[in-house]
Amino acid sequence: MKMLFQYNWQVRDEWMEWCKQLPPEELLRERTGGAGTILYTLFHIADVEYSWLRGVQGKPDVQVAYEAYKTLEKVKELSDAWRPELRDFIESWSDERESESVKVAWDDEVYTKGELLRHVIAHEIHHMGQLSVWARELGITPVSANVIGRSKK
Numbered sequence: 001m002k003m004l005f006q007y008n009w010q011v012r013d014e015w016m017e018w019c020k021q022l023p024p025e026e027l028l029r030e031r032t033g034g035a036g037t038i039l040y041t042l043f044h045i046a047d048v049e050y051s052w053l054r055g056v057q058g059k060p061d062v063q064v065a066y067e068a069y070k071t072l073e074k075v076k077e078l079s080d081a082w083r084p085e086l087r088d089f090i091e092s093w094s095d096e097r098e099s100e101s102v103k104v105a106w107d108d109e110v111y112t113k114g115e116l117l118r119h120v121i122a123h124e125i126h127h128m129g130q131l132s133v134w135a136r137e138l139g140i141t142p143v144s145a146n147v148i149g150r151s152k153k
Helices: 002-019 024-028 040-058 072-091 113-137
Strands: none
Touching: 002 040, 002 072, 002 113, 024 040, 040 072, 040 113
């Protein structure tokens, strides 16, 4: 699981870099499918990851308003600011915690910690696929989703 979080962070950073070639109006343009806009998708990915992983740790959720982060630079800063805390948690993960139960404040269900970590991984990969579709609609080659060879980067 640790490797997939590292993969997601690397691909997210590559998407942030990819976005620099687009004018701000393209990042904010409403699109069909997904989370609506390219910029909001990147914000949403980071926000959901941070919320769920804080929840898994028994920490309170931190509410941030997208309206305060409507530039690529601000979304990147937010993602980067949250990453050290999340990296520390992921790096300390052990399989013994896999089946521990957890309940987060915004959901009535009880989940296992491993289930929620896998949800966060899959959530980001899902949205990266949507970004790839939008990139192709713009006629621009998307960021590679290939896992092979990334450990050498």
